[in-house]
Amino acid sequence: MVHHQNKAIREGDNPDLTAERVTGTFDTHSMAAQIYNSEAHARRRREITEIIAKRPELHDTKPFPFMTREEKILESSRKLTLITKHMNEIIEPNNSNEMFHLNNEVLGIEGHPMALHGIMFIPALTAQASEEQQKKWLTRAINREIVGTYAQTELGHGTNLQNLETTATYDVATQEFVLHTPTITGLKWWPGNLGKSSNYAVVVALMFIKGKNYGPHTFMVPLRDEKTHQPLKGITIGDIGPKIAYNVTDNGFLGFDHYRIPRTNLLMRHTRVEPDGTYVKPPHAKINYSAMVHVRSHMITGQAIMLSYALTIATRYSSVRRQGQIDTTQPEVKVLEYQTQQHRLFPYIARAYAFVFAGAETVKLYERVLEEVATGNVSLMADLHALTSGLKSVVSHYTAQGIEQARMACGGHGYSQASYMSEIFGVAVGGCTYEGENMVMLLQLARYLVKSASLVKTGQSSKLGPLVAYLGAKSDSTSLIDRTPTTGFAEYVKTFQHIARRQTLKAADKFFGLMEKGEKRPIAWNKSSVELNRASRLHTRLYIVEAFVRRVEEVADPRLKEVLTDLLHLHVNYELLDMSTYALEDGFVSSSQLDYVRDQLYFYLAKIRPNAVSLVDSWEFSDQELRSVLGRRDGHVYENLFAWAKASPLNKTDVLPSVDKYLKPLMESARASKL
Ligand SMILES: CC(C)(COP(=O)(O)OP(=O)(O)OC[C@H]1O[C@@H](n2cnc3c(N)ncnc32)[C@H](O)[C@@H]1OP(=O)(O)O)[C@@H](O)C(=O)NCCC(=O)NCCSC(=O)/C=C/CC(=O)O
Numbered sequence: 001m002v003h004h005q006n007k008a009i010r011e012g013d014n015p016d017l018t019a020e021r022v023t024g025t026f027d028t029h030s031m032a033a034q035i036y037n038s039e040a041h042a043r044r045r046r047e048i049t050e051i052i053a054k055r056p057e058l059h060d061t062k063p064f065p066f067m068t069r070e071e072k073i074l075e076s077s078r079k080l081t082l083i084t085k086h087m088n089e090i091i092e093p094n095n096s097n098e099m100f101h102l103n104n105e106v107l108g109i110e111g112h113p114m115a116l117h118g119i120m121f122i123p124a125l126t127a128q129a130s131e132e133q134q135k136k137w138l139t140r141a142i143n144r145e146i147v148g149t150y151a152q153t154e155l156g157h158g159t160n161l162q163n164l165e166t167t168a169t170y171d172v173a174t175q176e177f178v179l180h181t182p183t184i185t186g187l188k189w190w191p192g193n194l195g196k197s198s199n200y201a202v203v204v205a206l207m208f209i210k211g212k213n214y215g216p217h218t219f220m221v222p223l224r225d226e227k228t229h230q231p232l233k234g235i236t237i238g239d240i241g242p243k244i245a246y247n248v249t250d251n252g253f254l255g256f257d258h259y260r261i262p263r264t265n266l267l268m269r270h271t272r273v274e275p276d277g278t279y280v281k282p283p284h285a286k287i288n289y290s291a292m293v294h295v296r297s298h299m300i301t302g303q304a305i306m307l308s309y310a311l312t313i314a315t316r317y318s319s320v321r322r323q324g325q326i327d328t329t330q331p332e333v334k335v336l337e338y339q340t341q342q343h344r345l346f347p348y349i350a351r352a353y354a355f356v357f358a359g360a361e362t363v364k365l366y367e368r369v370l371e372e373v374a375t376g377n378v379s380l381m382a383d384l385h386a387l388t389s390g391l392k393s394v395v396s397h398y399t400a401q402g403i404e405q406a407r408m409a410c411g412g413h414g415y416s417q418a419s420y421m422s423e424i425f426g427v428a429v430g431g432c433t434y435e436g437e438n439m440v441m442l443l444q445l446a447r448y449l450v451k452s453a454s455l456v457k458t459g460q461s462s463k464l465g466p467l468v469a470y471l472g473a474k475s476d477s478t479s480l481i482d483r484t485p486t487t488g489f490a491e492y493v494k495t496f497q498h499i500a501r502r503q504t505l506k507a508a509d510k511f512f513g514l515m516e517k518g519e520k521r522p523i524a525w526n527k528s529s530v531e532l533n534r535a536s537r538l539h540t541r542l543y544i545v546e547a548f549v550r551r552v553e554e555v556a557d558p559r560l561k562e563v564l565t566d567l568l569h570l571h572v573n574y575e576l577l578d579m580s581t582y583a584l585e586d587g588f589v590s591s592s593q594l595d596y597v598r599d600q601l602y603f604y605l606a607k608i609r610p611n612a613v614s615l616v617d618s619w620e621f622s623d624q625e626l627r628s629v630l631g632r633r634d635g636h637v638y639e640n641l642f643a644w645a646k647a648s649p650l651n652k653t654d655v656l657p658s659v660d661k662y663l664k665p666l667m668e669s670a671r672a673s674k675l
């Protein structure tokens with residue numbers, strides 16, 4: 001038996017796909033260890049996948065696209081109950097990475113009744129509840145004795161938290177908070193699993209004590225009777241209806257009618273209200289926003305995975321789909337041979353790797369900040385907020401674009417739900433909106449960049465933090481990119497730094513200039529905001545490149561290093577071309593240097609070509625996880641597309657009731673009138 005580098009090869013697979021795998025130059029298990037950040041985790045993922053494969057009760061009973069929303073919720077609840085009961089047989093208890101994989105395999109990306117419970121409810125209690133409160137609620141939440149969500153957004157306000165309408169007014173006499181929704185626009189709207197599944201929520205409301213507004217605070221609020229699951233008195237609650245995707249999650253609405261909770265339901269780890277109404281303020285004004293920062297830090301990896309789902313589907317399919325000829329004397333080629341197809345897919349494969357490497361760094365920083373904040377050290381909160389605001393925006397934007405490119409790369413079959421592309425797109429694109437609308441979050445990063453620019457302009461560059469230290473450096477007069485040895489990335493990094501620095505300082509100049517001319521700060525900010533957001537994107541894209549460089553430098557295995565270096569070359573050349581306006585406008589990069597960059601790009605598209613399938617196989621998604629007929633590991637696409645179509649509910653009968661009822665009489669009367 002031949003041992004191939006690509007571990008996805010099996011006998012009986014589509015030979016076109018096997019041929020791709022045979023050309024792979026690196027070990028896909030080793031690459032998986034890079035993607036999932038450790039050999040142990042990559043191995044555990046495979047083990048979990050194998051366990052699930054052997055347990056048919058954990059498989060989808062039919063393809064998701066053939067189910068109604070109610071059927072999907074029922075099916076998801078069934079599987080959720082099973083994996084909760086048998087969790088310890090499948091994953092290490094309390095290992096969030098393993099839990100994430102188990103959920104993706106068994107439940108999929110469309111959500112499930114406890115999605116927000118794990119993503120936000122437990123993290124909010126962990127970071128914001130006092131020890132006493134954690135004893136009361138966190139253990140019950142971890143044991144799934146109660147199910148919770150995070151209810152912040154309202155019908156009328158999501159971004160602007162200071163103008164939420166839900167109030168929590170302290171009643172000193174009874175030592176209770178009175179939660180109230182004064183208008184329809186004050187209804188909580190959107191929280192995941194609020195509609196039907198949760199019986200508790202961490203609710204964000206403006207806190208009033210003795211007539212004074214203390215701004216948004218978080219409260220632990222019971223919503224439904226723990227036995228009957230009926231809404232409690234004073235609570236109006238329900239599902240907001242179907243969405244573009246993610247419809248297994250019951251995003252909901254919630255209203256309070258003078259609903260009372262004890263004082264001690266204010267989450268009091270960092271902030272307190274004494275029985276007499278005395279307010280003890282937290283060590284950082286935005287410490288209660290931690291659940292959002294938690295998700296923003298983790299969603300970078302989640303987005304990279306969804307982008308990779310789409311790329312795996314499109315790259316495998318492009319290796320079995322033959323259409324047209326390049327040399328007319330030869331048979332039809334795999335569509336992956338077309339340079340346009342490679343240009344559509346490979347730069348996004350590089351981006352997916354770049355995103356997952358950047359995501360690993362964000363999670364690490366988040367964990368550090370979480371530990372520090374627990375001891376009262378809030379010094380890194382602003383850095384983490386700035387970094388995650390930029391990354392969540394840039395990564396979700398390019399992920400959505402990349403998935404759509406991958407869908408189009410599959411031609412007509414990409415438009416069929418058999419590809420699963422529309423669901424992957426629909427779920428991923430939600431990330432551009434939730435956890436802070438992308439433009440808004442880029443503007444949060446811009447505040448940090450403008451403060452940093454101001455340090456540079458006032459000669460205080462030494463005070464710049466490591467994430468923005470480059471803003472204080474002096475640029476060379478021109479880029480030396482075409483004189484760089486092909487293995488080096490330093491000149492590219494310098495060029496990206498130059499571009500980000502120039503745009504940041506220029507946008508800051510515009511903002512400060514408008515204020516000098518007499519504009520009020522918020523007006524000047526608004527008039528500079530497009531330029532400021534451009535700076536935020538360029539800064540974030542620089543960070544992503546640097547994270548990619550850092551990872552490639554760490555890799556020891558020469559085969560992995562070579563292919564990752566190829567991908568990095570592709571990435572830096574593609575990114576530079578994509579932002580060439582900025583590079584050209586001050587002459588830092590010349591048009592002949594851009595020609596070099598273009599040539600490099602085409603060179604690396606061709607160099608990566610033999611490894612394309614192995615690069616997507618390395619993500620090690622099972623067929624169950626991908627849920628795509630086009631993306632099947634074995635490449636047997638056509639016969640399975642036919643089987644999938646035959647299984648469509650519309651094909652249960654040859655003649656539909658709608659035909660009997662309407663079309664037949666219509667045709668009959670048309671025929672009769674002709675007689
Ligand atoms: C846009 C936001 C951040 C503005 O918040 P606000 O309180 O109004 O800010 P201010 O203007 O008063 O102050 C800005 C100031 O605060 C700093 N800051 C903001 N957030 C943080 C933070 N988390 N950590 C540290 N510092 C923070 C900021 O840097 C400024 O500092 P300066 O020094 O420049 O003054 C806020 O309204 C916001 O976050 N809006 C977005 C709302 C959002 O994300 N909602 C998510 C709801 S939950 C959800 O979507 C769930 C999805 C489900 C799923 O994930 O699957």
Ligand SMILES: Cc1cc2nc3c(=O)[nH]c(=O)nc-3n(C[C@H](O)[C@H](O)[C@H](O)COP(=O)(O)OP(=O)(O)OC[C@H]3O[C@@H](n4cnc5c(N)ncnc54)[C@H](O)[C@@H]3O)c2cc1C
Nearest residue numbers: 150151152153157158159190191192430433434435436439
């Ligand atoms: C799938 C999904 C799941 C969600 N889950 C939850 C959940 O579990 N819990 C929860 O509480 N919420 C949840 N949300 C709500 C989500 O967090 C908000 O929709 C999001 O924060 C955006 O707020 P918004 O809807 O008020 O948008 P808006 O703020 O109304 O945005 C509309 C437009 O106005 C622009 N805009 C707004 N403010 C500014 C500004 N200051 N400067 C410049 N432009 C601005 C935006 O860029 C955007 O283009 C979810 C949303 C989705 C789509």
